[in-house]
Amino acid sequence: METITYSLKNGKPDSETYYKDVSCFADQVIKEASSSISPIIYDYLNYIKTYNLEEIRKIEEYILELLSFGILWRTYAGRALSVKFAPFIVMAKMSEWRKKHQRIKPVIDFGRGILMTLFLFPEVKLIKREIPTLEQIDHVCKWFEATGEFKEQAIRFIRWRAFWGNKSNDELYKIFFQIEEFTNWFDEASINNLGKYTENVDSFLKKSIRKYRWREDRISCTRSRIEYHLNMVGAELMNRAFRPEFKKTEIKVVLVPGCMRGRPDEECEAVRVKEGLICSNCIPGCRVNQLRKIGKKQTRGNSFNVYIIPHASDLSLWSPREGKPKRGVVASACVTTLVEGGWELKRYNVPAQCVLLDNSGCKKHWHPEGTPTNFNINELKRRAFQVSENWKQFKLENPLRDQRVYDQTK
Numbered sequence: 204m205e206t207i208t209y210s211l212k213n214g215k216p217d218s219e220t221y222y223k224d225v226s227c228f229a230d231q232v233i234k235e236a237s238s239s240i241s242p243i244i245y246d247y248l249n250y251i252k253t254y255n256l257e258e259i260r261k262i263e264e265y266i267l268e269l270l271s272f273g274i275l276w277r278t279y280a281g282r283a284l285s286v287k288f289a290p291f292i293v294m295a296k297m298s299e300w301r302k303k304h305q306r307i308k309p310v311i312d313f314g315r316g317i318l319m320t321l322f323l324f325p326e327v328k329l330i331k332r333e334i335p336t337l338e339q340i341d342h343v344c345k346w347f348e349a350t351g352e353f354k355e356q357a358i359r360f361i362r363w364r365a366f367w368g369n370k371s372n373d374e375l376y377k378i379f380f381q382i383e384e385f386t387n388w389f390d391e392a393s394i395n396n397l398g399k400y401t402e403n404v405d406s407f408l409k410k411s412i413r414k415y416r417w418r419e420d421r422i423s424c425t426r427s428r429i430e431y432h433l434n435m436v437g438a439e440l441m442n443r444a445f446r447p448e449f450k451k452t453e454i455k456v457v458l459v460p461g462c463m464r465g466r467p468d469e470e471c472e473a474v475r476v477k478e479g480l481i482c483s484n485c486i487p488g489c490r491v492n493q494l495r496k497i498g499k500k501q502t503r504g505n506s507f508n509v510y511i512i513p514h515a516s517d518l519s520l521w522s523p524r525e526g527k528p529k530r531g532v533v534a535s536a537c538v539t540t541l542v543e544g545g546w547e548l549k550r551y552n553v554p555a556q557c558v559l560l561d562n563s564g565c566k567k568h569w570h571p572e573g574t575p576t577n578f579n580i581n582e583l584k585r586r587a588f589q590v591s592e593n594w595k596q597f598k599l600e601n602p603l604r605d606q607r608v609y610d611q612t613k
């Protein structure tokens with residue numbers, strides 16, 4: 204199968220090795236964080252407690268927030284700071300409207316693509332990467348929100364920025380220097396640990412970057428290699444942090460992207476409901492259909508329903524409802540979009556887990572004809588079912604067994 208940017212299988216029959224690698228690397232990230240940025244995090248937790256700003260979350264979430272800040276600052280701040288004027292508020296609102304109004308999404312996206320290139324991507328950008336000032340952080344966060352790609356990160360950075368507002372210049376210098384050092388470490392270590400899964404990213408960017416000019420998916424399809432690694436580790440850290448809440452839920456649902464379907468959009472006979480689409484079993488060989496059957500076959504407590512959801516859909520629909528049991532959501536998407544979705548589900552108080560697509564391939568964003576996408580069913584079991592959460596103690600099943608389950612369902 205053609206690898207467009209990344210492949211979790213990396214030439215192997217399945218992505219089991221990837222999940223071991225990313226788990227080990229996430230352990231390294233946590234260890235490194237504890238010797239570098241942990242004083243910043245504990246200081247921040249005291250600030251949160253003092254002002255009662257939120258219930259303290261798991262430490263993995265704060266590590267991910269600071270790592271995201273370091274990487275996104277490095278990747279986008281020069282560009283964002285070069286923008287002196289842009290319709291930031293209108294653009295941020297447009298990215299919300301496209302989620303709420305799926306019918307007019309193509310029109311909104313057409314407008315966003317043009318506005319993004321006209322205003323958010325100036326030809327000349329600042330090259331110099333500097334220790335940020337608080338005013339610069341404010342400006343870059345506005346840019347992040349306007350892109351529609353980093354809204355969740357911006358919400359979290361704005362809270363960090365409020366905390367940094369209480370610090371002296373000397374303290375700020377030390378904080379940003381430490382984040383920069385941690386980001387440098389991650390840059391190098393992530394290539395060594397995860398680089399084999401993202402070998403095609405740079406050549407894809409070289410070949411295709413011009414194609415995305417004027418398109419609304421300009422940012423999500425032109426992410427740098429370090430951002431792929433950030434999102435890979437981010438998915439792992441989120442799963443660890445969100446797992447205890449997810450385990451308490453009585454009902455599980457699995458959200459899959461449309462590109463996993465066995466037939467093109469116009470031929471798929473899935474039924475539209477408020478939350479997305481439900482497979483109606485039109486062809487047995489379709490992966491979504493197979494997954495749906497697997498979900499139904501499970502014993503009580505382990506069964507799940509499958510919904511097909513379009514890219515950038517309204518995730519608030521999964522929020523807990525009064526008088527109804529809380530739903531645990533396992534979301535699947537490609538590396539460039541999954542983490543943003545995970546933060547969004549968290550904001551809507553939805554206990555979630557995530558499983559990455561083994562590769563990207565949808566026709567709309569990545570490939571002229573589209574290439575089939577899939578995810579690792581063993582990883583789904585580990586995330587959705589009541590099995591040990593500790594990877595190292597969990598005895599892996601033979602991946603072939605899953606193939607047999609698929610075959611039996613045909």
Ligand code: SF4
Pocket residue numbers: 464465466470471472473481482483484485486487489490491492
């Ligand atoms: S089997 Fe289900 S998801 Fe697959 S193409 Fe048919 S209706 Fe759509």
